[in-house]
Amino acid sequence: EEEEEEEDNDQQDDDDKLDDGDQMMTAEEKKKAQKQKQKAKHCTVLVELLQKNRRQKDKTNFLYVAFHVYKVSPEMQGTCLDRNFFMTNRPVGRSGTYKAQRGVWRKLRLDPGNYIIVGSTYRPNAPGEFFIRIFSKTSNTLGVQDFSCSSGYRPVMATPISPEDQTSIEKTFVNKAGPDDRLDVNGIMKLLNSVIEKDYHLPLETCRQIIFGEDTEGRSTLSREQVENLLTDLRTLQSIFNQFDEDSSGTMSPFELSLALEAVGLQCDNKVVQLLSERFVAGEQDLPFHGFVSCVTRLRKLFALFDSQTNQEVKDKGINAWLLQFLTL
The missing domain is CATH 2.60.120.380 (Jelly Rolls)
Known part of the structure; x- marks a missing residue:
């Protein structure tokens, strides 16, 4: 016990010496010493x-x-x-x-x-x-x-379908729909291109991708309700495309595409955005509107498929690896 008390006294003496040293330093010296410590x-x-x-x-x-x-x-x-x-x-x-x-x-x-x-x-x-x-x-x-890429995509119904679009849909279904009151890819392409401006027309391949992205119950056709939602979504994508096509070129650079996808609710890293841009440029220098529609459609489908995966190995690799693997197909 006596040894412990002596050690405590020695420690106290050391602390007192340090305190005395601090007190002997002027305010300017203290500031300089503190600055040196911070600099280190x-x-x-x-x-x-x-x-x-x-x-x-x-x-x-x-x-x-x-x-x-x-x-x-x-x-x-x-x-x-x-x-x-x-x-x-x-x-x-x-x-x-x-x-x-x-x-x-x-x-x-x-x-x-x-x-x-x-x-x-x-x-x-x-x-x-x-x-x-x-x-x-x-x-x-x-x-x-x-x-990690993420999807917060939500179908946007900011305004109800316009009377003009509703009339076009009704007319197309009367003339083109099958016995089950559904439209095939050719009917959908003609309908969409009849109601949107020529600069935003969609080729047949893009329309096929749109149908593939929907729940068609294995029939590769869309119901009246699905077509109405599709047209409203398309109007929204058209508005976003115009917003981020800042140079009014009618196409999107990879940088503009990244911002537009984020506005849709799809966040992708640089590798995925670059791959999307290269995959859907359709022979042009930058991405046209129908390429942007294809990007959104493909991403929505791949995010949904990843979420439905039960394979733990796939989940462990992550969504980024999943997207990079299947966007090239």
Whole structure:
């Protein structure tokens, strides 16, 4: 017991000495010491954003570019960082003003943690290729932000079907429907293309995909109610397509497609969006409207099939692997 008391007294003496040392330090010295401790915890990094393929023969055509660095909290890692994330979080670092030059860079001091670097152009949605170089004093793990695709798709019935569309449906069913009062793929294609503008006409293959995405009870035809819902959905997709076709080109870039799918309620990572764009461009440079309809139809079906899977091995691989496997078929 005496030895324990002596040890306690020694510890108390040490604490008293530390307290005396702190008291002997001036406020300025304390502040400097604290700053040194904080500085030791930081990591110094140099981030550079470089534009690719902007030099053409004797001229250059650099975009105005910059980058911003955001800290990602542990609970946000592996999730889709949406508009709300960037509206509620301030960047912890940035390159400065947008500049029309090959590269922009900035030296940053960051706390240990996870960060995302977002390169951007001054003009919204300007297409361009770039790569990022990072130099640091300590080793770091780098990668592309990834997340699991998700579906929150809901058929939108914002307004009831218009009288004009209702009349067209009634007339088509009277003239084209079979004895079971259902329309086949040819009847559906003629109906849809008779009520929507020429620029949005759907080819036969897209109409087949639409029917495949519905519950046809094995008959490959649609009922009157299904056709009414289909036409309303199509009007909604047309509105979303126009909203995100910002350059009014009549087609969508992969970036525009990603935003449009999110508006529909389908969140997909970059690999899936790129594969969709390549799969449904139909020989054009970018995605036309009927390709967008095919994307939504195929995704809805694949999400539904994945949800109905009972194979645990398939579930363990995840929805992203499932989509990448079957979107190529």
